[in-house]
Amino acid sequence: MKMKAWFGLLALALGLAVSATAETVTITYWQYEFASKVQMIDRLIAQFEAENPGIKVRHETFPYAVFSEKVATSVPAGVGPHIVNLYYGWLPAWQGAGYLQPLPQDVFPTDVIEVEFAPLVGAAKIGDQYWGLPTAVRTLALFYNVDLFEAHGITAPPETWDDLIATAQALTDYRGGRLLRAGFGMAPDGQDHHLVREILIRQFGGVPYSDDNRTVTYNTPEGAAALKFYTDLHLVHRIGEPDFPFPGVAGYYRDGFMAGLIGMIVDGSFAIGAITRGAPHRWAVAELPRLTPDGERHNFASFWMHGLTPLAAGPELDASVRFLQFITSEQAMEQWVAWVGELPARLSLVDNPELLADPLLGPFVAALPYSHATFFVDEAAQRTVMIDAVLRVIRGGTSPDASLLQAAAEEQAVLDRFWQAR
Amino acid sequence: MNRPQRGPRLPRLTLRGRRTLWAYAFLAIPLLFFIAIRIWPMVQAFQLSVTRWHVDPAQRTFVGLLHFRQMWGDARFLQALRNTALYAAIGVPAQVFLGLGIALLLNNIRRLRGLFRAIYFAPYVTPAVAVAWAWSFMLSPHFGVINSILGVFGIPPQPFLTSPVQALPTVAAVVVWQFVGFHVLIFLVALNSIPREIYEAARIDGASGWPLFRRVTLPLLNPSLVLAVVMATASPSIGILQLFTQVLNLRMYDPGGPLGSTNTVVLYMYQMAFRRYDFGYAAAIIVVLFAIILAVSLVQLRLLRRRFEY
Numbered sequence: 010m011k012m013k014a015w016f017g018l019l020a021l022a023l024g025l026a027v028s029a030t031a032e033t034v035t036i037t038y039w040q041y042e043f044a045s046k047v048q049m050i051d052r053l054i055a056q057f058e059a060e061n062p063g064i065k066v067r068h069e070t071f072p073y074a075v076f077s078e079k080v081a082t083s084v085p086a087g088v089g090p091h092i093v094n095l096y097y098g099w100l101p102a103w104q105g106a107g108y109l110q111p112l113p114q115d116v117f118p119t120d121v122i123e124v125e126f127a128p129l130v131g132a133a134k135i136g137d138q139y140w141g142l143p144t145a146v147r148t149l150a151l152f153y154n155v156d157l158f159e160a161h162g163i164t165a166p167p168e169t170w171d172d173l174i175a176t177a178q179a180l181t182d183y184r185g186g187r188l189l190r191a192g193f194g195m196a197p198d199g200q201d202h203h204l205v206r207e208i209l210i211r212q213f214g215g216v217p218y219s220d221d222n223r224t225v226t227y228n229t230p231e232g233a234a235a236l237k238f239y240t241d242l243h244l245v246h247r248i249g250e251p252d253f254p255f256p257g258v259a260g261y262y263r264d265g266f267m268a269g270l271i272g273m274i275v276d277g278s279f280a281i282g283a284i285t286r287g288a289p290h291r292w293a294v295a296e297l298p299r300l301t302p303d304g305e306r307h308n309f310a311s312f313w314m315h316g317l318t319p320l321a322a323g324p325e326l327d328a329s330v331r332f333l334q335f336i337t338s339e340q341a342m343e344q345w346v347a348w349v350g351e352l353p354a355r356l357s358l359v360d361n362p363e364l365l366a367d368p369l370l371g372p373f374v375a376a377l378p379y380s381h382a383t384f385f386v387d388e389a390a391q392r393t394v395m396i397d398a399v400l401r402v403i404r405g406g407t408s409p410d411a412s413l414l415q416a417a418a419e420e421q422a423v424l425d426r427f428w429q430a431r
Numbered sequence: 432m433n434r435p436q437r438g439p440r441l442p443r444l445t446l447r448g449r450r451t452l453w454a455y456a457f458l459a460i461p462l463l464f465f466i467a468i469r470i471w472p473m474v475q476a477f478q479l480s481v482t483r484w485h486v487d488p489a490q491r492t493f494v495g496l497l498h499f500r501q502m503w504g505d506a507r508f509l510q511a512l513r514n515t516a517l518y519a520a521i522g523v524p525a526q527v528f529l530g531l532g533i534a535l536l537l538n539n540i541r542r543l544r545g546l547f548r549a550i551y552f553a554p555y556v557t558p559a560v561a562v563a564w565a566w567s568f569m570l571s572p573h574f575g576v577i578n579s580i581l582g583v584f585g586i587p588p589q590p591f592l593t594s595p596v597q598a599l600p601t602v603a604a605v606v607v608w609q610f611v612g613f614h615v616l617i618f619l620v621a622l623n624s625i626p627r628e629i630y631e632a633a634r635i636d637g638a639s640g641w642p643l644f645r646r647v648t649l650p651l652l653n654p655s656l657v658l659a660v661v662m663a664t665a666s667p668s669i670g671i672l673q674l675f676t677q678v679l680n681l682r683m684y685d686p687g688g689p690l691g692s693t694n695t696v697v698l699y700m701y702q703m704a705f706r707r708y709d710f711g712y713a714a715a716i717i718v719v720l721f722a723i724i725l726a727v728s729l730v731q732l733r734l735l736r737r738r739f740e741y
Contacts, residue, residue: 078705085486106708107486186588188573198684254574256592257567259683319486389706393685400689404595 034328035065036321040094040313041076045282045349050336052344057335064328084108084318091321091329095141097132097312098388101427104140109316111138116330126354129310129382141316142337145351148310148376149200149208151298152266152284153273155291166295170238173273173298177248180272191249194271195242196262198251202395203309204275204297207381209235211307212300222384223428228417237409240402251403266292277311278373281350296372310380312354346370352377386427394420473721479714498715508716510691511699514599515672518695519664521603522671526663527656529607530614535644537615538622548619552612555669559609563680566605567592592681595692602693606677610669614659621655622648650737657735664731665724672724673697696720 038054040046047070054066069090071079077099083089095103103109122139123131133141151173153166157180167173177192195201206217206227215231218224227235243250254265263280265271267287275297276284284292299306315336321329335341342353346364352374353359364374385391398416401407407415444452480499483492502508537547554562569575570591578588591601625648633647649656667673675697679686686702687694696716704713 077708081705081708081710102706102708106484106710107490108708185582187578196684198688250573252572252593255567255571257680257682257684258564261684387707389702393688393691396685396688397690400595404590404593404689 033063033065034324035067036091036325036328036332037067037069037089038092038094038315038332039069039071039076039080039090041073042070043073049345049348052348053336053341057332060335061328061331064331066332080108084320087320089320090318091325092315092333093318094313094315096388097141097143097314097382098385100133100140100314100316101135101386102388103316104135105427105430108318109140110319110321111140112142112317112333113326113330114138116334117142125356127310127356127359127377129377129380130312130354132312132382132384133314141314142333143312143314143354144336144342144345145349146310146312146354146377147277147279147351148308148373148380149203149275149277149297150372150376151273151295152276152280152292153295154266154269154271154288155293157269157272157290166293167273167298168302169304170298170300174242174246174248177242177272178246181248183247188250188253190270190272191253191265192272193242193249194253194262194265194274195249195251196274197396197399198392199260199262200275200277200309201239202392202399203311203383205236205239205399206395207309207383208297208307209239211381212305213238218384222386223424225417225421225424228413232417233410233413236398236402236413240399240409243403251400278351278370281369294369294372296375306376306379308376308380310377310382312382387423390423391420394423476714476717476721479711480718481715482711484708484710494711498712499719501712502715502719507691507694508696508699511687511694511696514692514694515674515696517599518603518606518674519671521600522607522674523660523663525603525607526610526614526669526671527659529611530659531618531652531656533611533615534618534622537619548615551615554609555612557609559676560680562605562609563677567681570601593689595690598689598693602678602681605681606671606674609677610663613669614663617655617659618652621652625651653735653737657732660731660735661728665728670724672720672727675701 038050040050047068050068054068057066058064077095080089080093080095080103093108100109117139119134119137119139122142126142127146129146130143133139133143151166158164158166158176161179163176163179167176173193180190180192181188182190197205210217210227210232213231213235215227215229215235217227217232219226242248249271252261254268254270255261258264260283262271262274263276263283264287266274266276267284267289269290281294296306297308315333317326317329317333337354339353339355339358342355342358345351346353346358350370352364352370358364359374359377361374365371367374383391394416397419398412401412401415402409481493481495481497483494485491533551537544537551540547569577572578572588572590572593575591577591581587581589590597592598629647629651630643633643638646662669664670665672674695678693678695678698679701682688682693687698697720700713700716700720703709703716
């Protein structure tokens with residue numbers, strides 16, 4: 010008797026569940042754990058669900074270190090997300106292995122995207138199709154320790170790279186072969202591989218890649234001069250060193266800056282939150298230096314994009330597309346910049362005098378018009394190529410010319426492998 | 432003996448036979464489990480190694496030995512392979528000899544033996560991430576305590592983990608430090624299990640010191656020695672050939688660096704699989720590593736195993 014009652018209940022529950030799913034569609038959104046982004050998406054989901062009663066969004070997050078592993082194994086097993094947040098540099102690998110589907114043209118026409126979004130978002134396009142869109146984009150800027158500047162009688166952030174060297178030399182404390190304080194935090198494995206590739210090489214008159222992104226073009230005297238300039242910061246000027254203060258630790262240069270062991274670092278707008286929480290001293294942000302007071306400005310931009318996986322199909326696809334529309338809307342971007350501190354990806358919001366005047370966000374916003382988003386075909390490999398180009402000179406004693414020659418050959422092989430497989 | 436007559440019947444099992452059958456029945460459960468989570472994935476890895484990976488099974492294509500040919504032209508893979516061999520050449524003898532030496536010393540003391548044993552074993556049960564961070568701080572060329580100590584003796588600061596030349600031996604030393612406690616424990620247990628009478632008999636025969644160790648202790652330790660060597664070389668937890676976690680954590684932003692000088696085969700495989708999403712190539716690397724581990728383990732067993740009798 011009892012048994013029968015239980016079965017009855019079970020059948021009832023199943024029936025309810027079935028009828029409930031007939032009315033509401035549940036979709037899953039995945040991103041890695043980054044407190045402000047997680048809170049922001051939670052809020053956006055609440056707003057979205059209020060506007061779309063038939064859709065429920067499940068929000069799941071994983072530590073950064075295991076995020077791409079989770080996606081790698083879950084999507085083929087059919088238990089992964091419908092919408093996934095990915096670094097734009099991962100797109101070619103993910104797209105090539107079938108982890109993403111293109112955005113539907115009827116809702117996200119390519120020509121409309123290209124009018125409404127910042128040009129660097131073009132890095133989310135492969136072939137003629139977009140494979141995802143960002144809510145926000147990030148650029149680089151110079152973070153400097155205001156207390157340290159004042160203690161050394163320095164009143165303004167450096168305008169040119171020569172200024173930066175002079176300023177950093179005043180701040181550097183180098184004794185007995187050990188660096189006690191670095192004026193400038195060098196981190197080729199942090200943001201500085203971007204600094205060399207997209208900023209210094211261009212400022213020295215070179216171009217990193219051909220327009221079709223198929224050919225490495227930095228192996229020129231200008232490129233070598235840029236690499237020499239960067240490595241001389243350590244080898245000649247002694248204002249900093251890669252891996253300072255603690256080798257191997259993730260974010261060592263940012264930690265060193267927050268601890269007052271480093272006077273200036275190049276970092277992204279995404280670092281504002283961590284530094285706000287972690288730095289006991291006063292600090293400020295300035296646009297990246299250039300070669301001469303009226304020299305060219307360049308910057309590197311990047312973004313995390315929301316893509317649709319092949320698991321989104323039928324009603325889940327429709328619901329996912331609506332959610333994607335919502336989180337890439339102006340309305341979402343306005344909240345995002347205020348809460349997360351990343352810059353809006355829509356051009357309509359970039360020309361905002363309020364943002365430009367913001368002391369922290371201003372320098373990042375100002376950089377957007379002259380920013381480049383490298384088209385990475387294999388981000389991990391290309392990143393390693395440039396880190397090694399720097400370290401070969403600094404740690405291995407290779408000349409900048411020879412090191413860049415090797416880097417260009419290695420990176421060209423990476424590009425060739427990608428384009429030949431297409 | 433007369434048995435009561437019955438009709439045609441199934442062959443009766445003896446008590447022993449029935450016991451054996453039950454034993455196999457129980458053993459079949461872990462065996463099935465083992466096949467499902469070990470053997471079957473291994474078969475899949477072989478299959479994957481000749482496949483161009485795609486999420487959609489319908490779009491996976493057979494590429495034959497392409498990945499294996501690709502490997503021999505891949506400078507970074509070959510560097511990882513050389514590094515792994517070097518790690519093994521340094522790490523395996525160091526772990527086993529240090530482990531044996533420390534165990535022999537501990538076996539000779541009575542006081543504070545438990546404390547010393549705990550001290551040597553503690554690193555083995557400390558999370559690899561914590562170990563890596565602590566060593567990264569201690570090995571810093573600028574603030575590290577190790578360079579401060581060297582400075583007292585007038586030795587200039589050493590780059591350690593930041594030097595392409597010193598990084599691999601430094602990582603190997605950290606790994607040995609972390610794993611040696613495991614071997615100390617194995618050898619201590621083995622030393623304790625050698626019957627005291629054997630030593631007494633040997634002493635009566637006039638053996639002592641080195642000859643006693645070489646002729647009595649060492650042969651009786653042989654099974655543990657073989658276990659220690661094979662584990663130190665090949666096991667997933669402490670096997671140098673499968674070194675991964677320590678290397679990754681000692682250089683978070685540039686795994687396997689500087690200049691690829693600390694990269695290992697497993698770390699490279701991980702990068703190919705989970706950074707490049709090139710599972711076919713990653714599987715081919717794992718198949719090669721599997722063959723290497725199998726061959727090395729067989730050679731070790733053949734060379735080291737001695738039959739002995741009390």
